[in-house]
Amino acid sequence: MTAAAPExxxxxxxxxxxxxxxxxxxxxxxxxxxxxxxxxxxxxxGFIPARILRSFIREQGEKNIPIQAIGLSLYESMGNNxxxxxxxxxxxxxxxxxxxxxDKHFDTLIGKKILIVDEVDDTRTTLYYALTELKxxxxxxxxxxxxxxxxxxxxxxxxxxxxxxxxxxxxKELMDSGRYLAARTVPDIWIAYPWDASDIDYHTEMxxxxxxx
Amino acid sequence: MTAAAPExxxxxxxxxxxxxxxxxxxxxxxxxxxxxxxxxxxxxxGFIPARILRSFIREQGEKNIPIQAIGLSLYESMGNNxxxxxxxxxxxxxxxxxxxxxDKHFDTLIGKKILIVDEVDDTRTTLYYALTELKxxxxxxxxxxxxxxxxxxxxxxxxxxxxxxxxxxxxKELMDSGRYLAARTVPDIWIAYPWDASDIDYHTEMxxxxxxx
Numbered sequence: 001m002t003a004a005a006p007e008x009x010x011x012x013x014x015x016x017x018x019x020x021x022x023x024x025x026x027x028x029x030x031x032x033x034x035x036x037x038x039x040x041x042x043x044x045x046g047f048i049p050a051r052i053l054r055s056f057i058r059e060q061g062e063k064n065i066p067i068q069a070i071g072l073s074l075y076e077s078m079g080n081n082x083x084x085x086x087x088x089x090x091x092x093x094x095x096x097x098x099x100x101x102x103d104k105h106f107d108t109l110i111g112k113k114i115l116i117v118d119e120v121d122d123t124r125t126t127l128y129y130a131l132t133e134l135k136x137x138x139x140x141x142x143x144x145x146x147x148x149x150x151x152x153x154x155x156x157x158x159x160x161x162x163x164x165x166x167x168x169x170x171x172k173e174l175m176d177s178g179r180y181l182a183a184r185t186v187p188d189i190w191i192a193y194p195w196d197a198s199d200i201d202y203h204t205e206m207x208x209x210x211x212x213x
Numbered sequence: 214m215t216a217a218a219p220e221x222x223x224x225x226x227x228x229x230x231x232x233x234x235x236x237x238x239x240x241x242x243x244x245x246x247x248x249x250x251x252x253x254x255x256x257x258x259g260f261i262p263a264r265i266l267r268s269f270i271r272e273q274g275e276k277n278i279p280i281q282a283i284g285l286s287l288y289e290s291m292g293n294n295x296x297x298x299x300x301x302x303x304x305x306x307x308x309x310x311x312x313x314x315x316d317k318h319f320d321t322l323i324g325k326k327i328l329i330v331d332e333v334d335d336t337r338t339t340l341y342y343a344l345t346e347l348k349x350x351x352x353x354x355x356x357x358x359x360x361x362x363x364x365x366x367x368x369x370x371x372x373x374x375x376x377x378x379x380x381x382x383x384x385k386e387l388m389d390s391g392r393y394l395a396a397r398t399v400p401d402i403w404i405a406y407p408w409d410a411s412d413i414d415y416h417t418e419m420x421x422x423x424x425x426x
Binding site for chain 2: 096
């Protein structure tokens with residue numbers, strides 16, 4: 001469960017390892033009184049950690065923490081004059097929050113503790129997009145309803161943060177206040193998640209030899 | 214990976230077992246030319262099988278199959294005159310499809326192969342609700358756009374179907390035509406999914422002794 005040794009080119013991660021990373025993070029969130037009121041899972045990668053995390057955030061006798069899913073994909077943006085400098089990745093929304101259902105069952109997101117979950121923080125583009133857009137939506141709704149959104153608190157959880165230059169920055173205040181939670185920081189190498197494994201037994205064995213079990 | 218022996222009271226399911234059930238189902242869907250164009254995951258239980266299934270449905274070089282999430286919860290309906298007979302479970306929508314995004318990126322659901330995914334078919338109430346409401350939405354949209362929704366094909370995939378009397382029926386035509394896919398049919402016992410395990414190593418060992426690995 002330690003960071004990969006420098007010679008590792010491909011980091012094999014087992015399901016049980018992911019389970020433990022979520023469990024560990026949930027304990028941390030609870031210990032620091034930073035338990036979310038709602039989880040926002042960025043699909044597809046965030047679905048699995050979000051669902052596991054939910055089990056461990058709930059205290060005995062409490063209701064399930066709601067999970068809302070959003071779908072974000074990174075596509076190459078295809079400008080006609082693309083050069084290495086201008087080729088970028090564009091974030092495409094394939095699903096967004098269902099504000100109708102949230103408002104009905106949950107009295108809006110205003111003033112809530114909101115945890116955004118994804119599997120990996122690579123270039124930080126997706127997380128930046130999700131956080132910025134969600135903040136904007138909550139602010140606009142607060143304005144519309146004449147309420148203050150001051151107490152709305154966003155946090156971010158990823159299984160792995162790749163130690164590399166990022167294309168976007170998350171707010172300094174979020175990073176400095178412990179509300180950016182990466183269960184593990186790893187070198188900029190290939191992370192092989194179990195859900196993509198064509199031979200899960202082999203994959204799990206490899207994860208075991210790397211200590212990610 | 215066989216059905217639980219009759220004396221088993223609690224069925225321990227490992228992540229790797231779930232992975233293999235999804236892989237096996239994806240192969241079946243592909244072999245029968247029943248590959249979905251879109252997956253609809255019923256959250257929270259459907260998130261994990263939906264994400265795993267997606268890996269194996271995609272053919273090399275193809276784009277990811279989109280996953281849309283919906284959130285459904287079963288709540289006890291609380292009539293004032295509740296008796297054993299009238300106490301029921303009410304389905305509450307906590308998230309629904311984002312038709313704006315689907316229509317923009319996917320040209321509607323009309324005429325598509327749609328696979329609804331959940332972890333377990335217990336009383337069938339949630340699956341019935343999801344299928345009925347989704348069908349209604351697609352039909353209404355087809356009417357609105359003056360298109361035919363005849364070619365829209367819904368299928369259902371669950372990891373486990375509990376062999377017990379169901380509160381709702383799915384359409385006979387769906388059941389008879391192989392479009393109801395339960396990776397395993399199990400007795401009406403407690404299924405312990407890994408994402409709820411407080412000790413995942415112990416859980417995995419128990420799954421191993423039961424052959425669910």
